[in-house]
Amino acid sequence: MTSSYGLSGRAALVTGGTRGIGRAVAEGLAAAGALVCVTGRDAAEVRRTAAGLGGIGLAGDVAGPGHAEAVTELVLAEFGRLDLLVNNAATNQPYGPLTEVDADAWRRAFAVNVEAPLRLVQCAWRAWMREHGGSVVNVCTEGAAHVGPHVGAYGTSKAALLHLTRQLAGELAPGVRVNSVSPGLVRTEMARFVWEPGEAEVAAGLPLGRIGEPDDVARAVLWLASDAARWITGADLLVDGGTRVRAASTAGAYAVHDRLRGHRAAAGDP
Known part of the structure; x- marks a missing residue:
């Protein structure tokens, strides 16, 4: 992706930056002139992605002990600054009704989707942004606005991330802007089990x-991270193809989740 946003000389950290949305964000930041560091769980993928971007990377569990501190130190050591933080890494597990969710799996969802972004913001704030300013963008989900079968842990954790975005925007102003984007259904590996069984059907239901x-x-x-959005903080930008404005949106969301449950059951998934 080519970009008209001038980010030359700024340093960016993108978690979950080796595939899907994170990879596209990292590529866009690099195209705009930013120095980019990516994280991911697969060390080989991190190395390949970082090399392709002309940047750096660190493999590991975004919610693992010391990971936030380690990647922040790496960015400061290599780039000398940390201006942009994109909290993209996430897990959509556990899948199932909340009445049956395993306590450890529930805690894992919040560790990855809520606590890790907070820790990274804390590290970026202390290491650079408190004195120099910066921009944070959290990747949430359109689904945090409604309920649906079997995605309660994911949706609840992402709803928490939305509130965390607003809270941090208030606490870190005026020097640091904190915003979020809420994607709808996107063609990624994490969402493959939703769109691949019936993409045409799903697409036809979107405005x-x-x-x-x-x-x-x-x-x-990129827009939220850049100076083009310099008077915006605490905002959530829907990027959902019109999912939320389609007729009977709540019923439509249930219909998609019900169809998804049927596909998973047919495949033998829990």
Whole structure:
């Protein structure tokens, strides 16, 4: 993706930056002139992605002990600054009704989707942003606005991330802006089990007539991260192809989740 946003000389950290939305964001930031560091769980993928971006990377569990501190130290050591933080890494597990959710799996969802972004913001704030300013963008989900079968842990954790975004925006102003994007259904590996069984059917139900691409979300992230959005903080930008404005949106969301449950059951998934 080419970009008109001038981010030359700024340093950016993108978690979960080796695939899907995170990869598109990292590529967009690099195209805009930023120095980019990516994280991911697969060391080989991190190395390949970082090399392709002309940047750096660190493999590991975003919620692991010391990971936030380690990647922040790496960015400061290599780039000398940390201006932009994109909290993209996430887990959509555990899948199932909350009445049956395992306590450890529930805690894992919040560790990855809520606590890790907070820790990274804390590290970025202490290491650079408190004195020099910066911009944070959290990747949430359109689904945090409604309920649906079997995605309660994911949706609840992402709803918490939305509130965390607003809370941090208030606490870190005026020097640091904190915003979020909420994608709808996007063509990523994490969402493959939703769109692959019946993409045409799903796309036909959206006002814009297609599911999203990672680049669609990346463009929104870059805009919020850049000075083009310099008077915006505490905002959540929907990037959902019109999902939320379609007729009977709540019923439509249930219909998609019900169809998804049928596909998973047929495949033998829990």
